[in-house]
Amino acid sequence: MSDTTAAPTAVPAAALDIEAWTCPAPVRDRPRVVMGHGGGGALSAELVQQIFAPAYGGEVLAQMGDAAVLSLGGARLAFSTDSYVVRPLFFPGGSIGDLAVNGTVNDLAMSGARAAYLSCGFILEEGVELDVVTRVSEALGAAARTAGVQVATGDTKVVEAGHGDGIFINTAGIGLVPPGVDLRPQRVVPGDVVIVSGAIGVHGVAIMSVREGLEFGVEIKSDCAALGGLVDAMLAVTPDLHVLRDPTRGGLAASLNEIAAASGAGVVIRERDVPVPPAVANACAVLGLDPLYIANEGKLVAFVPREHADAVLEAMRAHPLGADSVIIGEAVEEHPGMVVTRTGLGGTRVVDLPLGEQLPRIC
Amino acid sequence: MKYIDEFQDPELARRLLDDIHATVTRPWALMEVCGGQTHSIIRHGIDQLLPKELELIHGPGCPVCVTPLEVIDKALEIASRPEVIFCSFGDMLRVPGTGRDLFQVRSEGGDVRVVYSPLDALRIARQNPDRQVVFFGIGFETTAPPNAMTVHQARKLGIANFSMLVSHVRVPPAIEAIMSSPSCRVQGFLAAGHVCSVMGMGEYPGLAERFRVPIVVTGFEPLDILEGVRRAVRQLERGEHTVDNAYARAVRPEGNPAARAMLEDVFEVTDRAWRGIGVIPGSGWRLSSKYRDHDAEHRFQVDGIRTEEPAACRSGEVLQGLLKPHECEAFGTVCTPRTPLGATMVSSEGACAAYYLYRRLDMPAGKTREATPVV
Numbered sequence: 001m002s003d004t005t006a007a008p009t010a011v012p013a014a015a016l017d018i019e020a021w022t023c024p025a026p027v028r029d030r031p032r033v034v035m036g037h038g039g040g041g042a043l044s045a046e047l048v049q050q051i052f053a054p055a056y057g058g059e060v061l062a063q064m065g066d067a068a069v070l071s072l073g074g075a076r077l078a079f080s081t082d083s084y085v086v087r088p089l090f091f092p093g094g095s096i097g098d099l100a101v102n103g104t105v106n107d108l109a110m111s112g113a114r115a116a117y118l119s120c121g122f123i124l125e126e127g128v129e130l131d132v133v134t135r136v137s138e139a140l141g142a143a144a145r146t147a148g149v150q151v152a153t154g155d156t157k158v159v160e161a162g163h164g165d166g167i168f169i170n171t172a173g174i175g176l177v178p179p180g181v182d183l184r185p186q187r188v189v190p191g192d193v194v195i196v197s198g199a200i201g202v203h204g205v206a207i208m209s210v211r212e213g214l215e216f217g218v219e220i221k222s223d224c225a226a227l228g229g230l231v232d233a234m235l236a237v238t239p240d241l242h243v244l245r246d247p248t249r250g251g252l253a254a255s256l257n258e259i260a261a262a263s264g265a266g267v268v269i270r271e272r273d274v275p276v277p278p279a280v281a282n283a284c285a286v287l288g289l290d291p292l293y294i295a296n297e298g299k300l301v302a303f304v305p306r307e308h309a310d311a312v313l314e315a316m317r318a319h320p321l322g323a324d325s326v327i328i329g330e331a332v333e334e335h336p337g338m339v340v341t342r343t344g345l346g347g348t349r350v351v352d353l354p355l356g357e358q359l360p361r362i363c
Numbered sequence: 364m365k366y367i368d369e370f371q372d373p374e375l376a377r378r379l380l381d382d383i384h385a386t387v388t389r390p391w392a393l394m395e396v397c398g399g400q401t402h403s404i405i406r407h408g409i410d411q412l413l414p415k416e417l418e419l420i421h422g423p424g425c426p427v428c429v430t431p432l433e434v435i436d437k438a439l440e441i442a443s444r445p446e447v448i449f450c451s452f453g454d455m456l457r458v459p460g461t462g463r464d465l466f467q468v469r470s471e472g473g474d475v476r477v478v479y480s481p482l483d484a485l486r487i488a489r490q491n492p493d494r495q496v497v498f499f500g501i502g503f504e505t506t507a508p509p510n511a512m513t514v515h516q517a518r519k520l521g522i523a524n525f526s527m528l529v530s531h532v533r534v535p536p537a538i539e540a541i542m543s544s545p546s547c548r549v550q551g552f553l554a555a556g557h558v559c560s561v562m563g564m565g566e567y568p569g570l571a572e573r574f575r576v577p578i579v580v581t582g583f584e585p586l587d588i589l590e591g592v593r594r595a596v597r598q599l600e601r602g603e604h605t606v607d608n609a610y611a612r613a614v615r616p617e618g619n620p621a622a623r624a625m626l627e628d629v630f631e632v633t634d635r636a637w638r639g640i641g642v643i644p645g646s647g648w649r650l651s652s653k654y655r656d657h658d659a660e661h662r663f664q665v666d667g668i669r670t671e672e673p674a675a676c677r678s679g680e681v682l683q684g685l686l687k688p689h690e691c692e693a694f695g696t697v698c699t700p701r702t703p704l705g706a707t708m709v710s711s712e713g714a715c716a717a718y719y720l721y722r723r724l725d726m727p728a729g730k731t732r733e734a735t736p737v738v
Contacts, residue, residue: 031467032470033470034466034467034469035466042701043701212479338724343407344373345408345585346373348408348724350722350724352719
């Protein structure tokens with residue numbers, strides 16, 4: 001019996017020449033954009049470094065933080081922009097309107113700034129119901145009020161049916177960086193304590209559960225929230241935080257890798273201390289995904305000097321958005337630029353920057 | 364998750380490890396057949412905790428890795444057609460065919476969709492009666508029954524615009540091929556628990572007896588793997604070679620009769636090429652003639668596609684346990700997940716990918732990492 005996929009003549013198993021067995025064929029370069037270019041991992045970074053930065057980059061863009069910190073008229077301004085293309089537009093725990101505010105507010109907060117003003121650009125697809133536009137706008141407005149930020153300017157474009165995904169939103173934001181606050185990965189030193197502000201992986205799994213129609217036994221709600229107040233509480237303990245990141249696309253793993261690479265420090269986390277809710281762990285186990293790479297929207301990771309760690313942790317836990325804050329590891333001198341986790345059994349493994357998107361496995 | 368935590372308990376793991384350390388008196392080489400086991404071993408650092416005399420060899424059980432280049436090329440050809448909605452499990456999208464992958468086809472306008480079940484593809488077919496919906500049916504005995512059932516359903520419901528590109532593979536012939544090789548070093552097997560949960564254990568006693576190797580049916584959580592290793596080395600130390608079920612909570616000796624009946628109805632055994640390995644007689648399934656109408660190769664007339672696999676990487680040896688991933692000269696230098704030479708570096712269950720992702724800390728200088736750009 002022969003198979004159409006097989007070579008013309010099958011050989012008996014006993015005669016297989018294992019030494020000659022080979023495996024082929026790279027896809028080394030991609031002539032077109034693929035989804036992984038937007039995944040927040042290595043492909044995204046490549047796009048920025050190989051195309052965007054050479055084309056229009058400069059000294060400020062080279063900061064490559066979540067927000068750029070600019071000196072203007074004696075003040076230090078934080079400035080950031082982000083675009084939101086989430087599907088579906090409404091999901092457990094939020095909507096694209098909430099995301100469009102909280103995402104940009106959080107990017108500013110990670111530089112220590114409290115957001116003051118936002119711009120808001122809507123790209124609407126022909127045919128989307130005005131009721132949906134209204135609900136998204138109302139959610140956006142409510143989120144802005146909760147975050148204490150004003151939408152100062154906006155723009156609307158409509159694209160033909162089939163050329164969008166209902167609603168895309170771009171927001172940009174500005175805020176003031178308080179004196180004495182200097183948050184950037186280059187300040188990380190071995191000995192710094194790594195804190196996360198609560199359960200990870202919730203937003204990504206919530207989106208997946210509704211987008212892909214997957215049932216995980218319990219409803220998982222997005223953690224979408226504005227973190228300006230939590231950051232204020234932390235800075236009130238000490239302005240000497242070293243770096244903050246909100247682990248959105250690419251998850252905790254991508255944020256830790258960015259910090260490790262930019263600071264030159266090694267990072268060690270303890271797998272059992274990373275707060276993964278059972279429902280998230282369950283969903284990830286079923287799909288073959290790693291919670292460390294799943295997106296979050298209302299969490300932050302902080303590198304804090306050891307002498308301030310307990311006080312900062314206490315302040316975080318006193319804030320509603322940081323009640324479940326926990327120390328998960330520290331910066332170390334070993335393996336500079338790399339992130340390593342100690343497994344529950346006592347082994348170690350590298351936690352790398354994701355390439356593109358995580359893909360659910362076959363079995 | 365309590366049910367999983369129970370199988371990752373550090374205290375129980377320590378006891379199993381102590382027992383394994385006390386049992387092993389000389390070098391042994393065990394092969395874990397399944398890529399999911401490889402992934403778990405490396406992810407939890409289990410290999411670092413075992414006695415140094417005990418070598419775990421990573422087997423060919425990654426369905427993504429072993430799908431032949433020729434089949435990938437057929438998938439790419441079908442997925443490129445404007446009338447087609449091509450449905451696949453996620454991790455097949457990144458696997459390179461000749462010069463491109465399914466992600467690239469999608470970026471060129473192909474309608475390629477990730478699904479979580481073959482039944483999702485059937486649903487898409489019902490919703491799009493004017494399109495041709497093709498599901499990429501690959502994998503071992505684990506994924507074959509639901510795929511068979513989907514074809515059966517399509518036939519029963521008269522969904523004529525649904526077809527499947529089938530490239531299923533079977534484990535026992537692969538074990539036979541590995542053990543028949545003159546360069547084989549494997550002395551015992553951790554058989555894939557989920558495969559046995561479908562097929563039962565009946566295919567293994569003959570292999571264990573013929574090649575005089577213990578075969579222990581093993582699960583995927585850390586304690587499952589440690590228990591499988593413990594039972595295998597006990598047999599080796601005693602000079603035994605029987606089939607043992609260390610995954611009794613999921614595997615019955617007879618397997619799943621309903622699933623096996625479905626397989627027998629829809630598929631027939633065939634010779635199959637394994638990527639990086641070659642043709643292994645009787646190692647695959649294809650749709651039986653009764654279901655030929657739902658065979659995508661037939662429907663889209665791609666059965667004439669023939670692909671020469673260039674000798675660009677050594678993952679065939681890795682799949683055979685003849686070479687550890689980091690012993691390959693290309694590993695971590697020219698071959699990385701970003702620039703893979705072979706499918707074992709692409710698949711999340713591939714041995715090379717597992718080593719690259721998790722074990723680079725232990726690698727010699729020069730194989731540590733590619734320069735990863737920073738956002």
